[in-house]
Amino acid sequence: VTTAVLGVGLSRFGRHPDRDLCALAWEALSRALEDAGPGPVDAVYVGTVLGPSGVGPRVARACGLAGIPVLTVETACASGTTALFEAHEAVRLGRYRRVVALGLEQMSTAFAGAIHPEESDPEGRAGLALPALYALAASRYQDTGAVTAEQLAAVAVKNRANGLLSGAPYGGSYSRGEILGSRMIADPLTLLQCCPTADGAAAAVVGPWDGTPEQVPIRGIASGTGGAWDHRSAHVWGFDLVRRVSRRAYAAAGLDDVADLDVAEVHDAFTIGEIVTLEALGLAEEGEGGKLAETGETALGGKVPVNPSGGLLARGHPLGATGLAQVAEIVNQLRGRCGARQVEGARLGLVETMGGGVSGIDGNACVVAVLGS
Amino acid sequence: VTTAVLGVGLSRFGRHPDRDLCALAWEALSRALEDAGPGPVDAVYVGTVLGPSGVGPRVARACGLAGIPVLTVETACASGTTALFEAHEAVRLGRYRRVVALGLEQMSTAFAGAIHPEESDPEGRAGLALPALYALAASRYQDTGAVTAEQLAAVAVKNRANGLLSGAPYGGSYSRGEILGSRMIADPLTLLQCCPTADGAAAAVVGPWDGTPEQVPIRGIASGTGGAWDHRSAHVWGFDLVRRVSRRAYAAAGLDDVADLDVAEVHDAFTIGEIVTLEALGLAEEGEGGKLAETGETALGGKVPVNPSGGLLARGHPLGATGLAQVAEIVNQLRGRCGARQVEGARLGLVETMGGGVSGIDGNACVVAVLGS
Numbered sequence: 120v121t122t123a124v125l126g127v128g129l130s131r132f133g134r135h136p137d138r139d140l141c142a143l144a145w146e147a148l149s150r151a152l153e154d155a156g157p158g159p160v161d162a163v164y165v166g167t168v169l170g171p172s173g174v175g176p177r178v179a180r181a182c183g184l185a186g187i188p189v190l191t192v193e194t195a196c197a198s199g200t201t202a203l204f205e206a207h208e209a210v211r212l213g214r215y216r217r218v219v220a221l222g223l224e225q226m227s228t229a230f231a232g233a234i235h236p237e238e239s240d241p242e243g244r245a246g247l248a249l250p251a252l253y254a255l256a257a258s259r260y261q262d263t264g265a266v267t268a269e270q271l272a273a274v275a276v277k278n279r280a281n282g283l284l285s286g287a288p289y290g291g292s293y294s295r296g297e298i299l300g301s302r303m304i305a306d307p308l309t310l311l312q313c314c315p316t317a318d319g320a321a322a323a324v325v326g327p328w329d330g331t332p333e334q335v336p337i338r339g340i341a342s343g344t345g346g347a348w349d350h351r352s353a354h355v356w357g358f359d360l361v362r363r364v365s366r367r368a369y370a371a372a373g374l375d376d377v378a379d380l381d382v383a384e385v386h387d388a389f390t391i392g393e394i395v396t397l398e399a400l401g402l403a404e405e406g407e408g409g410k411l412a413e414t415g416e417t418a419l420g421g422k423v424p425v426n427p428s429g430g431l432l433a434r435g436h437p438l439g440a441t442g443l444a445q446v447a448e449i450v451n452q453l454r455g456r457c458g459a460r461q462v463e464g465a466r467l468g469l470v471e472t473m474g475g476g477v478s479g480i481d482g483n484a485c486v487v488a489v490l491g492s
Numbered sequence: 493v494t495t496a497v498l499g500v501g502l503s504r505f506g507r508h509p510d511r512d513l514c515a516l517a518w519e520a521l522s523r524a525l526e527d528a529g530p531g532p533v534d535a536v537y538v539g540t541v542l543g544p545s546g547v548g549p550r551v552a553r554a555c556g557l558a559g560i561p562v563l564t565v566e567t568a569c570a571s572g573t574t575a576l577f578e579a580h581e582a583v584r585l586g587r588y589r590r591v592v593a594l595g596l597e598q599m600s601t602a603f604a605g606a607i608h609p610e611e612s613d614p615e616g617r618a619g620l621a622l623p624a625l626y627a628l629a630a631s632r633y634q635d636t637g638a639v640t641a642e643q644l645a646a647v648a649v650k651n652r653a654n655g656l657l658s659g660a661p662y663g664g665s666y667s668r669g670e671i672l673g674s675r676m677i678a679d680p681l682t683l684l685q686c687c688p689t690a691d692g693a694a695a696a697v698v699g700p701w702d703g704t705p706e707q708v709p710i711r712g713i714a715s716g717t718g719g720a721w722d723h724r725s726a727h728v729w730g731f732d733l734v735r736r737v738s739r740r741a742y743a744a745a746g747l748d749d750v751a752d753l754d755v756a757e758v759h760d761a762f763t764i765g766e767i768v769t770l771e772a773l774g775l776a777e778e779g780e781g782g783k784l785a786e787t788g789e790t791a792l793g794g795k796v797p798v799n800p801s802g803g804l805l806a807r808g809h810p811l812g813a814t815g816l817a818q819v820a821e822i823v824n825q826l827r828g829r830c831g832a833r834q835v836e837g838a839r840l841g842l843v844e845t846m847g848g849g850v851s852g853i854d855g856n857a858c859v860v861a862v863l864g865s
Contacts, residue, residue: 176717344549
């Protein structure tokens with residue numbers, strides 16, 4: 120069975136400490152179900168990192184989906200796209216017919232500021248929280264001449280500007296100077312180069328593809344975990360995992376040439392993340408990823424627009440919701456529904472999500488999907 | 493494909509705040525892999541409730557299982573058997589060939605005493621923590637004459653005595669008077685009628701059944717969530733869900749008569765839980781479950797021994813590990829490996845796990861499996 124995304128929906132994103140998690144989920148889920156059109160839902164996969172135990176069935180029930188199998192899955196920041204992957208596999212294998220993938224997170228009620236490392240997390244205790252981990256990659260890229268501060272800033276300028284068009288809560292019109300002049304978080308990453316924590320939910324309905332124009336086939340999808348960083352690797356954190364998983368997704372999609380991709384949403388938790396990821400995906404040569412935003416190749420109107428939604432930098436990063444928000448953007452791009460930020464004639468899109476793991480760099484997960492036909 | 497449990501393994505259970513979660517996992521996993529015999533592992537499903545984000549890949553990597561898909565699943569106290577269910581489905585559908593289901597929890601480092609309700613949990617804030625929820629069921633059963641204090645105590649006497657035979661950390665030889673005389677937790681449930689929180693890990697290796705005697709086929713398994721309690725129901729909390737899910741498991745197993753079951757491990761988080769569950773499973777008539785432990789029917793040597801391992805009452809309840817510890821007991825009973833607590837001639841066994849949900853009664857999950865041939 121070829122699977123397709125039948126419908127997508129997003130809640131409002133941003134800081135909503137006063138909203139119940141079930142209400143955020145309902146915003147996303149009701150829109151996705153309406154978008155997909157009528158039909159019974161057979162199962163729900165819920166992706167969340169911080170959601171309390173039992174949140175999946177609780178949210179599903181609040182949304183009127185009681186009594187069907189509800190499974191909460193967690194792969195750190197990739198939890199949302201992992202829910203999509205599981206939904207896809209369930210439909211592909213005939214286990215279920217119509218499945219909801221729902222990602223959600225309410226971070227504003229959990230803590231303020233950066234995510235604190237777990238007590239049991241040796242990397243976190245050593246200071247290797249996620250901003251530091253990405254900063255190490257950025258420093259190394261700067262040291263080898265693979266990226267400049269201006270190029271890092273260009274990613275934030277592009278994504279925050281895209282976010283203005285998509286109505287993302289942290290979108291804005293910034294100069295590179297303003298990006299670089301914002302408060303230093305982890306050298307060389309300044310505040311505006313870091314995605315904000317946020318609240319939000321996103322959903323996708325997956326079912327067998329019947330060729331209806333508004334359905335977007337999942338042409339290939341792959342998931343991988345573990346072993347993302349190895350001091351013996353020639354690459355920075357995350358590169359090897361993204362490369363390995365993306366090649367499996369390309370093979371599953373029968374994608375011979377990444378130049379066929381028209382648009383991509385990738386995990387820009389930090390500016391350097393987008394750059395390293397584009398290289399790992401093969402959308403740039405190694406050491407050349409820094410030039411893409413600077414030259415406009417990845418801007419709207421460029422060769423391959425990347426993060427037309429504004430990405431995590433503009434949308435914020437409600438962990439479990441992020442992957443499905445990326446999926447929603449690509450699905451709507453391929454349907455031509457994106458208005459001012461529409462990538463003209465987009466037929467093939469890519470989603471990539473990277474899960475760092477609050478509990479350390481070993482807890483890595485990556486999902487890559489090629490959508491469209 | 494008919495699936496089978498190829499091997500099982502348990503870590504030590506009890507209080508182990510000094511042990512790393514990965515070390516506990518390794519104890520269980522290495523034993524299960526050795527028990528299953530050689531063969532590559534294609535994927536890992538990790539069941540945990542309190543494990544930090546990213547714990548699945550981290551633990552798998554620490555155990556030498558890097559680079560393969562690792563998915564952390566959560567359905568409250570049923571997370572371990574949910575991992576088994578997902579492993580079974582993956583093998584049945586040909587998605588993977590050999591899959592590990594791993595359950596783990598380290599509760600002693602997270603808190604002392606009872607599990608605290610989440611801030612967002614309305615039932616918990618109202619005082620309906622799990623002991624109170626079960627106490628309501630016990631009170632109602634007492635009120636309608638369906639159970640006596642002596643009958644409740646008889647469950648604890650039996651299971652803690654069985655635990656002595658299995659080496660369970662909270663096993664012991666108690667009189668009914670000692671059970672009833674222990675500290676009151678939630679009237680009428682006294683301390684010795686409540687399962688202790690604990691640390692531990694348990695694992696099962698699942699693959700296609702090839703008829704080898706040491707393999708135990710998964711004859712039927714079902715999972716359900718949501719809608720476990722409804723004030724309009726004629727039954728107490730959990731009854732309807734267990735009944736519904738068990739009937740699906742029986743149908744999947746082609747089990748026409750529950751009298752064919754030789755042994756069962758059920759979710760005795762509190763004494764009343766075992767009683768209500770046996771009625772919901774059909775192993776007792778409604779209102780008759782209280783008599784089974786008192787008359788010895790569910791004792792070792794009785795008609796259908798229940799919780800020969802000592803159950804949650806004697807083993808403690810490391811949430812995610814519990815379901816797979818139940819599976820390990822039934823698998824070894826069906827192999828005739830249980831020594832002093834062996835149920836003679838056991839051919840067909842049942843596992844039932846009930847997930848309450850720290851975040852409220854809506855977050856309910858139940859898994860029922862019929863093992864054996």
